[in-house]
Amino acid sequence: MISLTRRELLTIFLGAPFAMNACRSGESRPFPEGQIVGQSATLGHILRENRTFDVPPDNWESKKVAIIGGGIAGLSAAWKLKKQGFNDFVLLELEKEVGGTSISGKGEPVGYPWGAHYLPVPFKENTELISLLEEMLLLEGRDAGGEVIVKEQFLCREPEERVFYKGRWYEGLYLTVGASDEDKRQFAEFQKQVDSWVNWRDAKGRRAFAVPLANCSDDAQVTGLDKITFADWLRQNGFTSERLLWYCDYATRDDYGLKADQASAWVGLFYFCSRVRKSGVESQPFITCPEGNGQFVNHLFDKVRDHVRKGQIVVSVVPTDKGVDVICLDGKDLRGIHCEKVIYASPMFTRRM
Ligand SMILES: Cc1cc2nc3c(=O)[nH]c(=O)nc-3n(C[C@H](O)[C@H](O)[C@H](O)COP(=O)(O)OP(=O)(O)OC[C@H]3O[C@@H](n4cnc5c(N)ncnc54)[C@H](O)[C@@H]3O)c2cc1C
Structure with missing residues (x-):
C-alpha cells in the first residue's frame, strides 16, 4: 500500500495550485483580533493581598467535598464523584465560565478553542478516560489488541x-x-x-x-x-x-x-x-473537534452543573480537626464551607507554600 501525506493527497484530488494555496502562510490576510480570556484580575489579585477573611456565622455550610477550580481537572473530579453516586460536593470556580485553559468559544458556524485543542487517543490502560470517551459517543469499537478505535471524524493524524523556515512551510x-x-x-x-x-x-x-x-x-x-x-x-x-x-x-x-x-x-x-x-x-x-478540548469541558459541565458555583474565588483553605475549612468570595459576600476533604484543582502557583 502506498502511504501519502495529507499534502500529497490534497494535490491528487484538488490539484497543486489549491494545495499550495491551502498551505500558504496567509501574509496577505489581516491577523484576526485577539482577546485575553479569563480576565478576573481584580478577583484574582485578592489572593495576593494577604487579607484576613471573617465569614459571618450565617454564611457557613457543610459539604463532604469541595473541589477548587473548574478547569478540566476539577470538572473530571466532579464527573467521577457523580458517576460513583456521590453528590455531597461543590465545585468552586473563580471565573464566570468553567474550563480554565481548556475553555472554548462559540462561533458561527462552529465553536473554537481558546487553549487546549487536542487529546492523544488513550492506550487501553487509561480506562477512566476511555469511559469518558465512551459516554461521549466518540468511540467506534476496539481493535484485535483491545486498543480503542475513535470515530474518524474526530481524529487528526x-x-x-x-x-x-526561510519563507515556506515544512x-x-x-x-x-x-x-x-x-x-x-x-x-x-x-x-x-x-x-x-x-x-x-x-x-x-x-x-x-x-x-x-x-x-x-x-x-x-x-x-x-x-x-x-x-x-x-x-x-x-x-x-x-x-x-x-x-x-x-x-x-x-x-x-x-x-x-x-x-x-x-x-x-x-x-x-x-x-x-x-x-x-x-x-x-x-x-482527538479533536472545532471547539478543541472545550468539547470535554462542555460535556463534563453538563453532567455536574448542579454542583458548580461560578464567580467564586477561594481565598482560604485551612485544615481543621474535622477536615478543611474553605472560604470563598463571590464578588461581595464571604462564604465558608466546612468540608471533610478538598480537591485542589487550581494551578500550583495559586497555592501558598
Ligand atoms: C494555549 C494552550 C494550549 C494547550 N493545548 C493543549 C492541547 O492541545 N492538549 C492538551 O491536552 N493540553 C493542552 N494544553 C494544556 C491544558 O490546557 C491544561 O493541561 C489543562 O486544561 C489544565 O487543566 P486544569 O484543570 O489542571 O487547570 P486549569 O485549566 O488552569 O484550571 C484551573 C481552574 O481553577 C480556577 N481557579 C484558579 N484559582 C482559583 C481560586 N482561587 N478559586 C477558584 N477557582 C480558581 C481557574 O479559573 C481555572 O478555571 C494547552 C494549554 C494552553 C494554555
Whole structure:
C-alpha cells in the first residue's frame, strides 16, 4: 500500500495550485483580533493581598467535598464523584465560565478553542478516560489488541504540525531540509534513545511514561530523570545539533510553557514517549473537534452543573480537626464551607507554600 501525506493527497484530488494555496502562510490576510480570556484580575489579585477573611456565622455550610477550580481537572473530579453516586460536593470556580485553559468559544458556524485543542487517543490502560470517551459517543469499537478505535471524524493524524523556515512551510516539527550528516546522525541517535524509553518496562511491567501519571513507573532510573533538566540530559547524551536542540526546546515550550533548561528531563522525555505504544509505531493520533478540548469541558459541565458555583474565588483553605475549612468570595459576600476533604484543582502557583 502506498502511504501519502495529507499534502500529497490534497494535490491528487484538488490539484497543486489549491494545495499550495491551502498551505500558504496567509501574509496577505489581516491577523484576526485577539482577546485575553479569563480576565478576573481584580478577583484574582485578592489572593495576593494577604487579607484576613471573617465569614459571618450565617454564611457557613457543610459539604463532604469541595473541589477548587473548574478547569478540566476539577470538572473530571466532579464527573467521577457523580458517576460513583456521590453528590455531597461543590465545585468552586473563580471565573464566570468553567474550563480554565481548556475553555472554548462559540462561533458561527462552529465553536473554537481558546487553549487546549487536542487529546492523544488513550492506550487501553487509561480506562477512566476511555469511559469518558465512551459516554461521549466518540468511540467506534476496539481493535484485535483491545486498543480503542475513535470515530474518524474526530481524529487528526501526524504530521499535523509544520515549521515555517526561510519563507515556506515544512511538514513535521523537526526540520530535515538543510540538515547536515551530523544533524541526521544526532537525530537518529535521539530517536533511538526515545525508542528505548518507549519500550522500557519496570519489574512490574509499567511503562516509564504513561497517561495517567499513576500508570508511570516509580523506578529510580525513571524518577532520577526528574532531578536534572532536559537540557542537561541532552548535553550528557552528547546532543549538540542546533536543530535537534530547537526541536526539544519547542517540545517543552509547547507542552509546559518552559524552556528545555527549565523543564526536567522526565517531562521532556514524557512529551516524546508517552504517546507512542511501541518503537516503530506511529504516535497516537489526536482527538479533536472545532471547539478543541472545550468539547470535554462542555460535556463534563453538563453532567455536574448542579454542583458548580461560578464567580467564586477561594481565598482560604485551612485544615481543621474535622477536615478543611474553605472560604470563598463571590464578588461581595464571604462564604465558608466546612468540608471533610478538598480537591485542589487550581494551578500550583495559586497555592501558598
Ligand atoms: C494555549 C494552550 C494550549 C494547550 N493545548 C493543549 C492541547 O492541545 N492538549 C492538551 O491536552 N493540553 C493542552 N494544553 C494544556 C491544558 O490546557 C491544561 O493541561 C489543562 O486544561 C489544565 O487543566 P486544569 O484543570 O489542571 O487547570 P486549569 O485549566 O488552569 O484550571 C484551573 C481552574 O481553577 C480556577 N481557579 C484558579 N484559582 C482559583 C481560586 N482561587 N478559586 C477558584 N477557582 C480558581 C481557574 O479559573 C481555572 O478555571 C494547552 C494549554 C494552553 C494554555
